[in-house]
Amino acid sequence: xxxxxCALIRPVLVCGFLFFPASRLLADGGVVRLxxxxxxxxxxxxxxxxxxxAGPVDISVLVLDADTGEYMPQARVxxxxxxxxxxxxREYPATTAAATNKLFQAAVFELxxxxxxxxxxxxxxxxxxxxxxxEVKADEPLPRWLELWPWFAWPAVVVxxxxxxxxxxxxxTELRPAAGAGPALVLSKLTRSSxxxxxxxxxx
Numbered sequence: 001x002x003x004x005x006c007a008l009i010r011p012v013l014v015c016g017f018l019f020f021p022a023s024r025l026l027a028d029g030g031v032v033r034l035x036x037x038x039x040x041x042x043x044x045x046x047x048x049x050x051x052x053x054a055g056p057v058d059i060s061v062l063v064l065d066a067d068t069g070e071y072m073p074q075a076r077v078x079x080x081x082x083x084x085x086x087x088x089x090r091e092y093p094a095t096t097a098a099a100t101n102k103l104f105q106a107a108v109f110e111l112x113x114x115x116x117x118x119x120x121x122x123x124x125x126x127x128x129x130x131x132x133x134x135e136v137k138a139d140e141p142l143p144r145w146l147e148l149w150p151w152f153a154w155p156a157v158v159v160x161x162x163x164x165x166x167x168x169x170x171x172x173t174e175l176r177p178a179a180g181a182g183p184a185l186v187l188s189k190l191t192r193s194s195x196x197x198x199x200x201x202x203x204x
Contacts, residue, residue, distance in 0.1 A: 030058065034121070038130035041075070041123055042066045045134065046104075053139040054114045060106040061094050063123055071103050075125035079107040084116040084135075114138045 030048030037043075042064040047057065063075040077094035092107040099106035111117070121132045 034134045037066050038132055040066050040127035045121055051139050052136055053141055054111045055141040057111045058108050060104040062104055075123050077105045078122040080120040082118045111138055114140045
């Protein structure tokens, strides 16, 4: 029986999640770091990756009207980070352009070093500005080889599954004639018997 394309795709997807786990991908969402009502805004802040570490990071913010629960696209969001014990403030605008889910506003940037960071989220909108604060600890960045090896391994996985597909197809092709040998043999005997009867020779 020939394997269906869907049956072959599933293992590929599983391997994709193994090679590219969610903790290594940047996307809207992640860990909820803050959910609070600030003035007339309901603000939720997410961070990725998980665990949070130095390197490429994503801080996504969802701003809702605290009374109606409606999304507020007119709100402007800015993310400010300060390393603990430092006065150097890093400021990044959060935008819908950087977000996959357009209900979020995301700031995607390189976090330069591990350690504790003070994070300030500034929301400016029709109800005036509000300021929210939280702290987050960043782990050491992933080793460079660990970040890159899935990209080298992925083509090998595709080739392996292609070879597996070819083996399954070849095996199904080899088994198909054997499966049809029974009816073909019966038909041959029936034809021979009919011919013998027509010639007046008793069948054996």
